[in-house]
Amino acid sequence: MSLQGRIAIVTGSGGGLGRAHALYLASRGAKVVVNDLSLEAAAKVAAEVAAAGGDAIAVAASVTDEAGVAAMVERTLAEWGRVDILVNNAGILRDKSFAKMTMDDFRLVVDVHLIGAAICCKAVWEPMRAQGYGRIVMTTSSSGLYGNFGQANYGAAKMALVGLMQTLAIEGAKHNIRVNSLAPTAATGMTEGVLSEESLRRLDPALVSPGLLALVVEDAPTRAILCAGAGNFAAAHVTLTDGFYAGAGGRRRRARSRGLGRGDRPGGRDRPGLRLHPGRARAGQGRFRPPMASWSPAAARAQENAPGRGVPGAFQFSLDGRA
Numbered sequence: 001m002s003l004q005g006r007i008a009i010v011t012g013s014g015g016g017l018g019r020a021h022a023l024y025l026a027s028r029g030a031k032v033v034v035n036d037l038s039l040e041a042a043a044k045v046a047a048e049v050a051a052a053g054g055d056a057i058a059v060a061a062s063v064t065d066e067a068g069v070a071a072m073v074e075r076t077l078a079e080w081g082r083v084d085i086l087v088n089n090a091g092i093l094r095d096k097s098f099a100k101m102t103m104d105d106f107r108l109v110v111d112v113h114l115i116g117a118a119i120c121c122k123a124v125w126e127p128m129r130a131q132g133y134g135r136i137v138m139t140t141s142s143s144g145l146y147g148n149f150g151q152a153n154y155g156a157a158k159m160a161l162v163g164l165m166q167t168l169a170i171e172g173a174k175h176n177i178r179v180n181s182l183a184p185t186a187a188t189g190m191t192e193g194v195l196s197e198e199s200l201r202r203l204d205p206a207l208v209s210p211g212l213l214a215l216v217v218e219d220a221p222t223r224a225i226l227c228a229g230a231g232n233f234a235a236a237h238v239t240l241t242d243g244f245y246a247g248a249g250g251r252r253r254r255a256r257s258r259g260l261g262r263g264d265r266p267g268g269r270d271r272p273g274l275r276l277h278p279g280r281a282r283a284g285q286g287r288f289r290p291p292m293a294s295w296s297p298a299a300a301r302a303q304e305n306a307p308g309r310g311v312p313g314a315f316q317f318s319l320d321g322r323a
């Protein structure tokens, strides 16, 4: 999976996962813009890329600063002529239980993760549309996908990024702009003291970056959500059960014959058709092969169009063998 000739911007890459991503993308041939709040941190990583034989420039800007981000994209276009890849990686935490969280901390976290990513997407959107090529990755989190104590602000912002991905992927499709999400787990400044020493030892950020690569190469999927950590990779899906048609009043017999749980049936615990029955949700997920086989747009389309398999964003990809 080569990125020869591709130009990538990685936000918040002065350390942690962003640094690992910048080094990895550069090792695959991409020229990389290393962005962070501090020029010193960004320049250090850019020097590491250069020392490894790659090309990088360091740009200090906050992703929340529209003018600063616009200037970063203009500089990239002036130096290298295009922007092929945007990795929205910059992030912060302000963890507290919701009871103790201030709205200022809620807004700040949403501002950096969600609004910051939207600002960066907006800044590269026209260049990507004009060149008919773009690969964008949102850095989401299991805290957003599934929740985590003390992270109401962060989880809300991280899941909002999945929503941003869904629509940008639809709007970008005809311009060959593909948009995906990465949910990493890694030992970085962000997880120091949060995870156990034993876990942190296994969670080298560099083990996440091959997953990022699969989301930004030419034959990348679109609308995929990839969980990655410690060398494990798994796709998460926003899914839907088959449901049933209740008509004006619903028919208990039909619902029962389709094997729905009580809560799915008309007259069951919930309103008809609105409850995701865990058993069926699991059965639906089980129809998908693990995300290790080769991904192709045709295969993904066939999978999505197969009867009863309509999970948007289903994908398969390869992390090995096609380096």
Ligand SMILES: NC(=O)c1ccc[n+]([C@@H]2O[C@H](COP(=O)([O-])OP(=O)(O)OC[C@H]3O[C@@H](n4cnc5c(N)ncnc54)[C@H](O)[C@@H]3O)[C@@H](O)[C@H]2O)c1
Binding pocket: 011, 012, 013, 014, 015, 016, 017, 018, 035, 036, 037, 038, 061, 062, 063, 064, 088, 089, 090, 091, 092, 112, 116, 139, 140, 141, 142, 183, 184, 185, 186, 187, 188, 189, 190, 191
């Ligand atoms: N480490 C994990 O296990 C984990 C889990 C899930 C999601 N993530 C996400 O991965 C991304 C990277 O996190 P990390 O673990 O490497 O943390 P980190 O703290 O090591 O790195 C985050 C980087 O973003 C930079 N940054 C913060 N605000 C910025 C802004 N406004 N503009 C530009 N840069 C800014 C920081 O200076 C820092 O270098 C984040 O989006 C984080 O939410 C991390």
